[in-house]
Amino acid sequence: MKNFWATLPKPFFVLAPMEDVTDAAFRRLIARYGKPDVMWTEFTSADGLVLAPEEGKAKLLKKLLFSETERPIVAQLFSANPERMEIAARMVAELGFDGIDINMGCPDRSIEKSLCGSGMIKHPDLAKAVICAAKRGAGDLPVSVKTRIGYASNEISTWIPSLLEEGIAALTIHARTRNEMSDVPARWEHVKEVVDIRNAMDVDTLIIGNGDLKSIEEAREKITAAGCDGAMLGRAIFGNPWLFAGANSPERSRGTVIPNPQERVTALKEHIALFDELLGGTVNFESMKKHFKAYIHGWDDAKELRIHLMETHDAAHAQEVLSNAILPS
Numbered sequence: 001m002k003n004f005w006a007t008l009p010k011p012f013f014v015l016a017p018m019e020d021v022t023d024a025a026f027r028r029l030i031a032r033y034g035k036p037d038v039m040w041t042e043f044t045s046a047d048g049l050v051l052a053p054e055e056g057k058a059k060l061l062k063k064l065l066f067s068e069t070e071r072p073i074v075a076q077l078f079s080a081n082p083e084r085m086e087i088a089a090r091m092v093a094e095l096g097f098d099g100i101d102i103n104m105g106c107p108d109r110s111i112e113k114s115l116c117g118s119g120m121i122k123h124p125d126l127a128k129a130v131i132c133a134a135k136r137g138a139g140d141l142p143v144s145v146k147t148r149i150g151y152a153s154n155e156i157s158t159w160i161p162s163l164l165e166e167g168i169a170a171l172t173i174h175a176r177t178r179n180e181m182s183d184v185p186a187r188w189e190h191v192k193e194v195v196d197i198r199n200a201m202d203v204d205t206l207i208i209g210n211g212d213l214k215s216i217e218e219a220r221e222k223i224t225a226a227g228c229d230g231a232m233l234g235r236a237i238f239g240n241p242w243l244f245a246g247a248n249s250p251e252r253s254r255g256t257v258i259p260n261p262q263e264r265v266t267a268l269k270e271h272i273a274l275f276d277e278l279l280g281g282t283v284n285f286e287s288m289k290k291h292f293k294a295y296i297h298g299w300d301d302a303k304e305l306r307i308h309l310m311e312t313h314d315a316a317h318a319q320e321v322l323s324n325a326i327l328p329s
């Protein structure tokens with residue numbers, strides 16, 4: 001099996017899949033500024049890839065755009081239908097991805113209604129069937145899973161073994177239940193529980209901890225305490241494509257140095273340009289605005305610049321505002 005997971009350094013640091021955030025444009029920017037050990041696409045409907053009309057399928061395939069600079073790159077899919085998952089996994093393999101991940105942790109009600117995301121936790125037999133289907137479609141690509149510690153309570157002792165029995169390459173654990181959403185602190189002691197189960201079962205699945213990590217330094221500490229193989233960082237990437245820079249060097253190239261205003265504006269201009277190049281005409285420019293506050297903060301007059309940016313309605317206008325901005329030296 002062509003399993004890139006077996007070649008990763010220990011510990012490793014990966015980028016979380018975040019809907020409408022880690023799109024093709026942002027991932028390409030992150031790969032330039034500080035590439036993580038593994039990158040994920042946004043989560044994508046396997047049902048949509050199989051059943052959508054051509055126009056809808058074209059929009060979904062934009063979620064699966066990637067460049068060679070992002071490798072290894074994993075496509076994250078969701079479905080409660082094994083047959084469609086198998087077909088979609090085969091499509092993803094043909095697109096040239098390095099791996100397939102199945103989302104079994106998303107807490108969104110609309111996703112759960114179709115038994116997908118965290119709804120899978122209530123249906124372990126279906127989850128196993130979906131994993132088997134993905135592996136059939138994936139061919140020699142490794143299949144992994146991202147999930148939570150349980151639905152309403154800690155269900156690690158029953159839920160996790162059922163997944164590990166299927167020989168998945170990696171398992172990412174978000175250290176909260178579905179009902180907790182992100183309303184309580186992530187409890188990394190539960191990641192250690194998962195590691196202990198993996199070790200007791202004597203399987204090769206890599207365990208990745210996830211939840212509330214703000215820096216590589218913090219991630220490294222959590223990995224050591226939990227004994228897991230790697231960590232997944234998500235929200236810390238907002239406005240910070242430098243997050244993973246030098247993560248595996250003895251002395252990190254950036255450490256916790258905060259980029260100056262000019263660096264932030266330059267990165268945002270690149271981000272907007274990539275958005276326009278790769279997604280313009282398909283994804284509404286308004287979705288880009290969620291990033292403005294993340295980049296533009298921390299200096300006098302930053303708020304005024306953000307206000308002007310929020311008034312823009314296309315990439316060209318936003319670039320003009322940034323080019324005319326007066327920044328502190």
